[in-house]
Amino acid sequence: MSQRPKIALIGNPNAGKSSLFNSLTGLRQKTGNFPGVTMDKLSGIWEIEPGQEVEILDLPGIYSIYPKSLDEELVINILGNPANEDYPDMAIVVADASNLKRNLLLFSQVRDLGIPTVLALNMIDVAETEGYVINSIKLARELNVEVAEINAKKGIGINGLRLAVGKTLANRYASNDALPLPVDEQMLAGIQLKFGEADPYRSLLWLMEHDRLKMFSPEQRKAFDVIQHEFQFKSEEYKTSETVKRYEALSEVVERCVINLNRQWDAPPVKTWTDRLDSVFLHSVGGYLFFFLLLFVMFQAVFTWAAYPMDAIDAGVAYLNDWLKTVLPASALTGLLTDGLVAGIGGVLIFIPQIAFLFFFIAMLEETGYMSRVMFIMDKLMRRFGLNGKSVVPLISGVACAVPAIMSTRSIGSWKDRLITIMVTPLMSCSARLPIYTVLISLVVPEKSTLFGLFNLQGLALFGMYLLGFVMAIVSAWVMKQILQVKERSYFIMELPTYKAPRFKHMAISILNSVKAFVFEAGKIIVAISIVLWVLASYGPGDSMSQVDAQVRQANPTLSSAELSNRIASEKLENSYAGHFGHFIEPVIKPLGYDWKIGIALITSFAAREVFVGTMSTIYSLGGEVDDENATIKNRMRAEINPETGKPLYDAALGFSLLIFYAFAMQCMSTLATTYRETKSWKYPAIQFFYMTALAYLTAFITYQMLA
Amino acid sequence: MNTRKTLAELKIGERAEIIGFTDALLSLKLLEMGCLPGSEIEMTHLAPFGDPLAIKVSGYTLTMRKDEAATIQINLLNN
Ligand SMILES: Nc1nc2c(ncn2[C@@H]2O[C@H](COP(=O)(O)OP(=O)(O)OP(=O)(O)O)[C@@H](O)[C@H]2O)c(=O)[nH]1
Ligand SMILES: [Mg+2]
Numbered sequence: 001m002s003q004r005p006k007i008a009l010i011g012n013p014n015a016g017k018s019s020l021f022n023s024l025t026g027l028r029q030k031t032g033n034f035p036g037v038t039m040d041k042l043s044g045i046w047e048i049e050p051g052q053e054v055e056i057l058d059l060p061g062i063y064s065i066y067p068k069s070l071d072e073e074l075v076i077n078i079l080g081n082p083a084n085e086d087y088p089d090m091a092i093v094v095a096d097a098s099n100l101k102r103n104l105l106l107f108s109q110v111r112d113l114g115i116p117t118v119l120a121l122n123m124i125d126v127a128e129t130e131g132y133v134i135n136s137i138k139l140a141r142e143l144n145v146e147v148a149e150i151n152a153k154k155g156i157g158i159n160g161l162r163l164a165v166g167k168t169l170a171n172r173y174a175s176n177d178a179l180p181l182p183v184d185e186q187m188l189a190g191i192q193l194k195f196g197e198a199d200p201y202r203s204l205l206w207l208m209e210h211d212r213l214k215m216f217s218p219e220q221r222k223a224f225d226v227i228q229h230e231f232q233f234k235s236e237e238y239k240t241s242e243t244v245k246r247y248e249a250l251s252e253v254v255e256r257c258v259i260n261l262n263r264q265w266d267a268p269p270v271k272t273w274t275d276r277l278d279s280v281f282l283h284s285v286g287g288y289l290f291f292f293l294l295l296f297v298m299f300q301a302v303f304t305w306a307a308y309p310m311d312a313i314d315a316g317v318a319y320l321n322d323w324l325k326t327v328l329p330a331s332a333l334t335g336l337l338t339d340g341l342v343a344g345i346g347g348v349l350i351f352i353p354q355i356a357f358l359f360f361f362i363a364m365l366e367e368t369g370y371m372s373r374v375m376f377i378m379d380k381l382m383r384r385f386g387l388n389g390k391s392v393v394p395l396i397s398g399v400a401c402a403v404p405a406i407m408s409t410r411s412i413g414s415w416k417d418r419l420i421t422i423m424v425t426p427l428m429s430c431s432a433r434l435p436i437y438t439v440l441i442s443l444v445v446p447e448k449s450t451l452f453g454l455f456n457l458q459g460l461a462l463f464g465m466y467l468l469g470f471v472m473a474i475v476s477a478w479v480m481k482q483i484l485q486v487k488e489r490s491y492f493i494m495e496l497p498t499y500k501a502p503r504f505k506h507m508a509i510s511i512l513n514s515v516k517a518f519v520f521e522a523g524k525i526i527v528a529i530s531i532v533l534w535v536l537a538s539y540g541p542g543d544s545m546s547q548v549d550a551q552v553r554q555a556n557p558t559l560s561s562a563e564l565s566n567r568i569a570s571e572k573l574e575n576s577y578a579g580h581f582g583h584f585i586e587p588v589i590k591p592l593g594y595d596w597k598i599g600i601a602l603i604t605s606f607a608a609r610e611v612f613v614g615t616m617s618t619i620y621s622l623g624g625e626v627d628d629e630n631a632t633i634k635n636r637m638r639a640e641i642n643p644e645t646g647k648p649l650y651d652a653a654l655g656f657s658l659l660i661f662y663a664f665a666m667q668c669m670s671t672l673a674t675t676y677r678e679t680k681s682w683k684y685p686a687i688q689f690f691y692m693t694a695l696a697y698l699t700a701f702i703t704y705q706m707l708a
Numbered sequence: 709m710n711t712r713k714t715l716a717e718l719k720i721g722e723r724a725e726i727i728g729f730t731d732a733l734l735s736l737k738l739l740e741m742g743c744l745p746g747s748e749i750e751m752t753h754l755a756p757f758g759d760p761l762a763i764k765v766s767g768y769t770l771t772m773r774k775d776e777a778a779t780i781q782i783n784l785l786n787n
Contacts, residue, residue, distance in 0.1 A: 063737075063740040063741060064740045066736070066740075068737060098767070098768075099742075099766075099767065099768050101742070101766065102740075102741070102742040102766075105740065130767070236732055236733065236736060237732070239736050240732070240735055240736050240739060243736065243739045243740060244739065244744070244745075247739070247744055274769075275752075278752070278753060278762075278769075282753040282755070282762065284754060284755065284756045284757075284758075285756065287755070287756060288756055375771075376753075376755055376760060376762065376771050377755050377756055379755065379759075379760050379771075379773070380755060380756065380757050380759050380760065383773075389760070389771075489733075491734065491737065491772070491773065491776055492760055492771060492772060492773045492776070493734075493737055493738060493741055493770065493771070493772045493776060494770070494771045494772075495741065495768060495769065495770055495771075496762060496768075496769040496770070496771055498768075
């Protein structure tokens with residue numbers, strides 16, 4: 001078997017690399033219309049000719065080979081180091097054809113590194129509508145490279161790319177050995193002597209970026225510093241003059257190969273759709289108003305529109321459960337299946353419509369290009385709280401899930417801004433909290449009531465929970481800013497992409513996949529924890545469980561048999577292992593208004609908060625205080641009676657206290673693991689865990705004490 | 709009538725030509741993003757509270773903060 005040639009996709013952020021990757025490999029790498037969607041490498045197989053496969057590597061976008069943030073650093077570590085396992089045999093530089101000059105800067109740098117390169121002129125449709133006519137044959141000749149015009153989104157022009165790649169792979173033409181600007185020959189010789197033969201430009205890259213290249217040891221970095229000092233080489237000056245020099249040459253090339261029909265006669269510039277939309281979305285007052293309105297509508301929609309399919313699923317699950325109970329023999333195992341597993345999984349399935357709506361809105365923000373506008377209007381506010389306009393992406397996608405959200409902080413150049421963003425992102429209410437919010441809100445906020453007869457009060461409450469998460473996130477960020485006190489430069493030089501129409505089919509598929517992933521991930525955990533919980537709730541230490549039966553009968557000789565069996569069931573739960581755990585932490589959570597049953601749910605939620613609803617349903621079904629008819633989780637919780645007051649347990653005080661607790665508590669192992677991976681230190685996940693849990697405890701305590 | 713200013717002082721709708729940069733570190737980033745000396749720019753948007761700002765340069769839009777814009781020296785163009 002021959003080794004598959006490796007081809008890296010290199011290009012400016014938002015040039016369409018991931019779209020091309022998807023067209024070539026048939027995979028579904030995430031795309032979106034803002035710079036900085038891709039944060040990690042991903043490889044796939046492209047069958048370039050029947051029987052001949054190549055490996056395609058999708059990478060984060062870069063503006064030049066001189067990285068300024070972590071995602072860019074990843075690319076340079078691959079391109080700069082031929083010993084890297086991902087080092088490509090050739091590169092496809094994906095260039096935005098409607099913005100050719102800037103995109104060619106990167107192309108010329110990559111080529112000078114000695115990597116055989118094909119130039120893919122992407123967004124050819126956009127270039128055309130903007131009036132650009134590109135003579136790509138001439139361009140190919142002038143740049144001495146194979147050029148292919150493509151539309152990565154629609155998969156047009158792939159055959160041309162096939163030809164270009166095939167030719168380039170065959171002759172592996174790289175570059176001449178010239179440097180963009182001459183440097184001291186002796187210095188270059190010195191680097192090559194110490195660090196091995198390489199293209200001169202690559203040697204120079206090593207010298208200038210040695211601190212960011214992981215291939216070099218601390219001693220080697222010192223050696224570079226020595227060379228730099230010896231020859232008085234100023235990296236930043238070199239990079240700047242190099243860039244200017246390259247642009248000079250490229251300007252001429254572009255001048256000769258590209259004409260813009262719209263700019264022929266000094267005509268006034270045409271107002272594009274993007275200009276018109278931006279005059280609303282970026283308006284200094286209207287911009288904020290629109291954004292707030294958008295969020296508001298989103299949460300109303302999540303609550304009200306999703307209610308219909310949810311009711312249907314809810315009824316379906318209850319029906320399935322009843323049916324299973326009638327056909328299966330009444331045994332402990334049937335109990336596990338129906339009240340544990342089906343109820344637990346049903347508890348997640350119900351929320352598919354809401355989660356789908358949520359994902360839909362986030363996908364709309366990402367697909368249309370509005371996300372960058374939000375970064376723009378929020379930067380000033382964010383900065384005041386120690387964040388950055390770019391923190392908006394993690395904060396918004398944190399509403400779906402904190403794990404990818406934390407990864408997306410890699411594009412934030414400043415370490416301080418990035419760290420604070422990572423620390424506060426899990427305070428945004430993720431989709432796993434949505435089921436908890438929904439159940440609790442429906443218990444404590446009256447369903448029928450509306451505000452001004454217009455807004456659904458439950459939807460308003462849900463909006464409030466998300467707002468609360470956001471406010472707490474930026475307040476915590478502000479506190480951390482005060483503690484860190486780092487004077488680090490952060491900048492906000494960013495490209496605003498043009499608006500693009502969302503592709504509904506593409507969105508539908510990606511929403512479907514996200515929902516599927518959510519259900520399966522959550523489903524796995526719920527199944528595992530349900531089983532463990534059921535065992536813990538069915539068995540107890542010593543022979544305490546077997547004695548419960550007799551004791552209850554003896555103590556209550558007058559009860560009817562139905563009441564008796566209910567009483568026995570709840571006594572059994574109390575004496576089980578799970579009951580013991582619950583009782584064990586009860587003193588700690590009593591001030592928040594929680595009893596030992598909720599205590600059990602809190603314990604199981606520490607691994608993943610998704611299991612809350614499932615745990616509740618298992619506990620209350622085993623507690624057996626409701627008859628099994630219409631036994632949805634909501635009804636079971638509603639029927640719980642507080643033994644001290646004789647009133648419903650889930651009153652406003654307890655409901656809000658629980659809501660607040662779940663809003664702020666760190667109950668997600670995956671998030672902690674991601675924080676560890678992204679900060680490379682146990683310190684930060686530890687801090688994250690403790691500050692969030694403390695915050696949750698304190699605020700839930702205050703809430704309960706004030707409302708009780 | 710050409711007046712030397714920095715980009716931060718430009719008003720919405722005004723156009724100017726980039727002359728140079730005063731900050732060595734930022735200038736590389738700006739150059740790489742396509743802000744070249746000699747190119748024409750137009751101030752298009754100010755975010756709420758006047759910061760950050762958005763400019764048009766050779767057909768696309770860049771955003772930057774006010775203090776970053778203050779490192780770009782410009783020549784105001786008429787009309
Ligand atoms: N009109 C048009 N849009 C395109 C084309 N190629 C990509 N797009 C759109 O451009 C946007 C960016 O595409 P991506 O593939 O995510 O870009 P990327 O280069 O991977 O971006 P980063 O990962 O952020 O560096 C998406 O909204 C795509 O749908 C094209 O040829 N024509
Ligand atoms: Mg990408």
